[in-house]
Amino acid sequence: PMIITHTLQCFTSLIALVRRQVVNAFLPFCCCYNELIIVHSNSVSFSSLRSLFARRVKENQPVEQKDPGWKLFGKVPLRESPLKDPKKIQKEYETKSGRAGSGNPTSPRQSVRKNLDFEPLSTTALILEDRPANLPAKPAEEAQKHRQQYEEMVAQVKKRELKEAQRRKKQLEDRCKLEESIGTAAQTWNQDILPNWSTVCTSRRVRDLWWQGIPPSVRGKVWSLAVGNDLNITHELYNICLSRAKEKWKSTATLFTETENVGSSDRESSLELIKLDISRTFPQLCIFQKGGPYHDVLHSILGAYTCYRPDVGYVQGMSFIAAVLILNLDTADAFIAFANLLNKPCQMAFFRVDHSLMLTYFAAFEVFFEENLPKLFAHFKKNNLTPDIYLIDWIFTLYSKSLPLDLACRVWDVFCRDGEEFLFRTALGLLRLYQDVLTSMDFIHMAQFLTRLPDLIPADQLFQHIAAIHMTSRNRKWAQVGFFF
Numbered sequence: 001p002m003i004i005t006h007t008l009q010c011f012t013s014l015i016a017l018v019r020r021q022v023v024n025a026f027l028p029f030c031c032c033y034n035e036l037i038i039v040h041s042n043s044v045s046f047s048s049l050r051s052l053f054a055r056r057v058k059e060n061q062p063v064e065q066k067d068p069g070w071k072l073f074g075k076v077p078l079r080e081s082p083l084k085d086p087k088k089i090q091k092e093y094e095t096k097s098g099r100a101g102s103g104n105p106t107s108p109r110q111s112v113r114k115n116l117d118f119e120p121l122s123t124t125a126l127i128l129e130d131r132p133a134n135l136p137a138k139p140a141e142e143a144q145k146h147r148q149q150y151e152e153m154v155a156q157v158k159k160r161e162l163k164e165a166q167r168r169k170k171q172l173e174d175r176c177k178l179e180e181s182i183g184t185a186a187q188t189w190n191q192d193i194l195p196n197w198s199t200v201c202t203s204r205r206v207r208d209l210w211w212q213g214i215p216p217s218v219r220g221k222v223w224s225l226a227v228g229n230d231l232n233i234t235h236e237l238y239n240i241c242l243s244r245a246k247e248k249w250k251s252t253a254t255l256f257t258e259t260e261n262v263g264s265s266d267r268e269s270s271l272e273l274i275k276l277d278i279s280r281t282f283p284q285l286c287i288f289q290k291g292g293p294y295h296d297v298l299h300s301i302l303g304a305y306t307c308y309r310p311d312v313g314y315v316q317g318m319s320f321i322a323a324v325l326i327l328n329l330d331t332a333d334a335f336i337a338f339a340n341l342l343n344k345p346c347q348m349a350f351f352r353v354d355h356s357l358m359l360t361y362f363a364a365f366e367v368f369f370e371e372n373l374p375k376l377f378a379h380f381k382k383n384n385l386t387p388d389i390y391l392i393d394w395i396f397t398l399y400s401k402s403l404p405l406d407l408a409c410r411v412w413d414v415f416c417r418d419g420e421e422f423l424f425r426t427a428l429g430l431l432r433l434y435q436d437v438l439t440s441m442d443f444i445h446m447a448q449f450l451t452r453l454p455d456l457i458p459a460d461q462l463f464q465h466i467a468a469i470h471m472t473s474r475n476r477k478w479a480q481v482g483f484f485f
Helices: 002-032 046-060 086-100 108-115 121-127 140-200 204-211 216-227 235-251 262-278 295-308 318-326 331-342 345-351 355-372 374-382 388-396 405-418 420-433 443-451 459-467 478-484
Strands: none
Touching (some): 140 204, 216 405, 235 295, 235 331, 262 295, 295 318, 295 331, 318 331, 318 405, 331 345, 345 355, 345 388, 345 420, 355 374, 355 388, 355 420, 355 478, 388 420, 388 443, 405 420, 405 459
């Protein structure tokens, strides 16, 4: 009796295990179509299990299906019907939708869909077809809901794609217009202005063209003419200074002797500082760093200048100015323009760190700041934000480090014509451009914002704000206000 009882218990456990496996196999499919299967503990018999497994064996055998679809057991045979064209699928779906909703007028969304050329094929192929015929049909409400969700999803995709296409089209049109205008302007500069520079450079027409930006192809030539060469530097003088710099570089590879004077030591420190600073000059361009095409050129110009002006030497910020000139001029011409630019009163005051003159420039700047932007000026005063916090970096690098390179070159265009006044006018234009943003900030955030300006600054919008700045205070111009202090 004990053996029989144990055998019956094992057989009962086996039946329970098989029943659980069968329920687990059927339950997911029943849940998908909102069907509920309740399996009672005593409802599965051995004979029913045997018939179930027999059906599974038959189903595993290949059978001919008129309407292939989902199968609960076994592999689904591949469909032999060829791939349909997406347009044909769309047409079939619209036909089915028309039968399902007969008598209803066409919705605005459907009319919009017919007018758009773009069709998201992945979305269409995902839910256009109904359930296979061997499965329960969707309820009418559920089918209508799915149709509506599909139409909304496709409409959103089409709207997004159409908006992106319009943006790309406008961007391409703007680029073509810009290239066309640059080509026309370059032709005007080459044929009409540069050959007659001395007579037309101050005319109203040329000044208007100048304000719009000098074409890159003639920018270097115009800069050289506008800056001039008051120092009378020649190509031969540049070569002499460069030779001296190279000799000094060779001496750095040897041990210093005790006979070297203090001046040589100062120049030596300048040459070492150049090597360090070049690696940080326009790092995003990767052309001035070691191994880049302009590394040696930039190193030569800065080294030659330290020998040309040992009293000034090298100061951080000079590398950015020289780099911009190298991008637009030949090496010797870039050195000539570089030396003459740094010889201007404002640049010389800053690079020689003349504190009294720097304070004079800051005081004159605040006069025009208060005159043009009184609300922002009061906010700066309230938070004790002084001009030296943000102006020093702008003036030292002539905005080449603070602004995008193409925008900085456009600022340089007018700076070469108008001189130091335009540097401070540009500063006021930047403050005016971001006036609403700055008035909502405290000291820390204002200082951080002004020392690290946004990467994208609209050039035309900035120059509109610069044009709105009036460099006249109580009938006194910039030079007169600076002289007063």
